[in-house]
Amino acid sequence: MMVRKSKGIGERHQKILGFIASYQREHKHPPSIREIGEHCDISSTSVVNYYLDQLEKEGLLERDRKISRGMRLIGDNNPLGDMLRVPLMGVIQAGEPILVPSESPFTPEDSVEIAMSMMPSREKGKDLFALQVQGDSMIDAMINDGDIVILKPAQDARNGEMVAVWLTERNETTLKYYYKEKDGYRLQPANPAFKPIMIKKNETIDIKGKVVMVIRKMERMAA
Amino acid sequence: MMVRKSKGIGERHQKILGFIASYQREHKHPPSIREIGEHCDISSTSVVNYYLDQLEKEGLLERDRKISRGMRLIGDNNPLGDMLRVPLMGVIQAGEPILVPSESPFTPEDSVEIAMSMMPSREKGKDLFALQVQGDSMIDAMINDGDIVILKPAQDARNGEMVAVWLTERNETTLKYYYKEKDGYRLQPANPAFKPIMIKKNETIDIKGKVVMVIRKMERMAA
DNA sequence: CTTGACACAGAACAGGCGTTCGGTTATCAT
DNA sequence: ATGATAACCGAACGCCTGTTCTGTGTCAAG
Numbered sequence: 001m002m003v004r005k006s007k008g009i010g011e012r013h014q015k016i017l018g019f020i021a022s023y024q025r026e027h028k029h030p031p032s033i034r035e036i037g038e039h040c041d042i043s044s045t046s047v048v049n050y051y052l053d054q055l056e057k058e059g060l061l062e063r064d065r066k067i068s069r070g071m072r073l074i075g076d077n078n079p080l081g082d083m084l085r086v087p088l089m090g091v092i093q094a095g096e097p098i099l100v101p102s103e104s105p106f107t108p109e110d111s112v113e114i115a116m117s118m119m120p121s122r123e124k125g126k127d128l129f130a131l132q133v134q135g136d137s138m139i140d141a142m143i144n145d146g147d148i149v150i151l152k153p154a155q156d157a158r159n160g161e162m163v164a165v166w167l168t169e170r171n172e173t174t175l176k177y178y179y180k181e182k183d184g185y186r187l188q189p190a191n192p193a194f195k196p197i198m199i200k201k202n203e204t205i206d207i208k209g210k211v212v213m214v215i216r217k218m219e220r221m222a223a
Numbered sequence: 224m225m226v227r228k229s230k231g232i233g234e235r236h237q238k239i240l241g242f243i244a245s246y247q248r249e250h251k252h253p254p255s256i257r258e259i260g261e262h263c264d265i266s267s268t269s270v271v272n273y274y275l276d277q278l279e280k281e282g283l284l285e286r287d288r289k290i291s292r293g294m295r296l297i298g299d300n301n302p303l304g305d306m307l308r309v310p311l312m313g314v315i316q317a318g319e320p321i322l323v324p325s326e327s328p329f330t331p332e333d334s335v336e337i338a339m340s341m342m343p344s345r346e347k348g349k350d351l352f353a354l355q356v357q358g359d360s361m362i363d364a365m366i367n368d369g370d371i372v373i374l375k376p377a378q379d380a381r382n383g384e385m386v387a388v389w390l391t392e393r394n395e396t397t398l399k400y401y402y403k404e405k406d407g408y409r410l411q412p413a414n415p416a417f418k419p420i421m422i423k424k425n426e427t428i429d430i431k432g433k434v435v436m437v438i439r440k441m442e443r444m445a446a
Numbered sequence: 447c448t449t450g451a452c453a454c455a456g457a458a459c460a461g462g463c464g465t466t467c468g469g470t471t472a473t474c475a476t
Numbered sequence: 477a478t479g480a481t482a483a484c485c486g487a488a489c490g491c492c493t494g495t496t497c498t499g500t501g502t503c504a505a506g
Contacts, residue, residue: 012483025305027287028295030252032463044485049465064250068291068463068492072251076334080303082248083338111299113338115306120440139414142367142439162441191362193416214439216365217343218385235453255493267455272495274453291462291493 009058015040016051017060020071021079028080030069082116084128086150092131092138098164098173098208112148112215120212128152128212131164140189141175147216149175151209162190162211167197168204175211232281238263239274240283243294244302251303253292305339307351309373315354315361321387321396321431335371335438343435351375351435354387363412364398370439372398374432385413385434390420391427398434 019039023031031039037048052071055061060077064070072078088110092098112130133147141162143149149164157163157178165187166173176187176197185199199205242262246254254262260271275294278284283300287293295301311333315321335353356370364385366372372387380386380401388410389396399410399420408422422428 027293028253028301028303029287029290029292032291033465034463042484044487045464046466046486047484050483064252066464066491067252068255069252070250070464076308078251078308079305080251081306081336082302083304083306085299085301113304113340115336115338117336118438118440120442136415139365139416142362142365144365144413190367191414192359193362211441213441214437215341216437217341218434218436219343256495257493265454267457268494269456269496270454289462289494293494 009055009060012040012042013051013055013058013060016048017055017073017077020061020073021077024073025079030071032069084114084116084119084126086112086114086128086130088112088130088132088148090131091134092149092164092173092175093134098131098166112150114150114213118213129209138175140191140194142190143175143214144216147214149211150213150215152212153208154210155207157207157210164208164211166206166208167199168206173208178207232278232283235263235265236274236278236281236283239271240278240296240300243284243296244300247296248302253294255292307337307339307342307349309335309337309351309353311335311353311355311371313354314357315372315387315396315398316357321354321389335373337373337436341436352432361398363414363417365413366398366437367439370437372434373436373438375435376432378430380430380433387431387434389429389431390422391429396431401430 016036019036020031023035023039033045033048033052036052037043037045040048042048042051052061052063056063060074062072062074090098128150130148130150133143133145133149136145138144138147151164154163159179161178162175163178164173164175165178174187174197176189179186179188184201184203185205187197187199187205189196239259242259243254246258246262256268256271256275259275260266260268263271265271265274275284275286279286283297285295285297313321351373353371353373356366356368356372359368361367361370374387377386382402384401385398386401387396387398388401397410397420399412402409402411407424407426408428410420410422410428412419
């Protein structure tokens with residue numbers, strides 16, 4: 001028989017970690033000790049328990065004693081994590097006002113999953129929503145056609161925050177950094193190559209939300 | 224006593240769903256029927272079972288019969304999901320070559336969590352890595368200072384793919400759309416306002432990887 | 447009033463499942 | 477050789493847990 005001298009983790013440990021991960025991916029709950037044994041060619045539950053204890057000592061696993069399937073993978077092994085499901089409300093484009101989920105009648109055909117750990121500040125509110133940018137009108141905000149922007153509903157903003165605004169007078173939706181100034185507002189593009197839009201006090205701006213995150217998937221591109 | 228006429232889900236159902244979600248967030252495994260009962264003020268396991276069956280009929284829950292804690296939330300209720308943990312290898316900036324995780328000696332001080340469902344194509348390979356952009360040198364790629372780019376190691380690319388390249392002759396790292404042409408290569412910026420870089424056949428380009436995704440967190444901005 | 451669906455309680459049963467303990471084998475340092 | 481240690485096995489014990497069955501009170505329709 002194979003004998004290893006108790007240092008670090010061996011092939012058997014790896015196999016068990018891998019099995020727990022794949023099992024949990026499939027069933028969404030951890031396996032039992034006996035299930036681990038079956039799939040890792042260990043005929044005795046006590047041996048599985050033996051390995052599990054070692055993995056716990058190594059800090060790769062945590063166990064809730066006495067609780068069925070009470071184990072969880074730690075660190076890089078853990079395939080599961082908290083995530084936010086953000087409803088994808090539709091598209092945002094220059095010519096049309098964006099649709100903010102005003103209370104109930106929202107039907108997210110699709111949704112976007114974001115890892116909790118990636119969320120800035122503590123915008124962990126459940127009222128976030130996402131829009132897909134259509135067209136090149138947001139280039140000056142460094143946002144491409146097809147990008148997904150995650151927004152948090154808001155009516156006002158603090159200086160330096162990027163907001164989605166509906167410019168009533170200009171009949172335009174845009175994403176800009178917001179600055180309140182003495183004679184009105186300054187809407188600053190993210191791209192320094194573009195000039196800011198100055199809004200006089202008599203004009204109205206309609207802040208729809210704060211931009212929390214921008215995601216761009218690089219699928220492919222037309223030639 | 225309260226009596227509801229069997230249509231849809233009521234307050235009790237909501238409470239149970241909420242408890243399962245929060246329990247799973249905390250323990251990383253589902254609760255037992257008795258645990259649900261305790262926290263939802265249901266004194267009999269049969270009643271919990273009763274509600275669980277209804278939730279399953281409503282399609283909000285799935286159950287593995289006979290299996291301890293064998294339940295999972297479906298759809299928007301599910302707080303857990305498959306995610307990829309991508310190692311954050313460091314920074315990418317114009318003046319320096321990027322460090323690609325060449326096999327083993329990689330020490331991801333930090334990592335980035337991406338929902339599996341957000342991954343383009345089937346780049347579900349585990350060899351992805353992330354870099355944080357430093358400086359404004361990638362503006363022409365529509366990528367800001369501070370953005371995080373997810374890369375897939377590659378030595379060559381197909382037309383239309385965005386790649387990270389090290390331009391040996393120019394001593395520069397850049398992100399561009401890649402096009403092979405008759406007399407060399409054309410590296411096209413994402414921002415149409417910028418001109419492409421033409422690479423002659425005698426110059427060498429060193430493709431480091433393909434850009435799979437770009438993520439921008441909008442924390443705040445300096446005034 | 448009767449009937450029946452519905453919401454719920456409680457207890458008992460049976461299998462699931464973690465734990466424990468006595469034993470066995472193989473390797474290695476002394 | 478020999479004792480120590482690591483890596484197993486098998487079975488038994490007992491709590492954990494899902495399931496099932498009987499029973500009760502409420503409310504609305506007939």
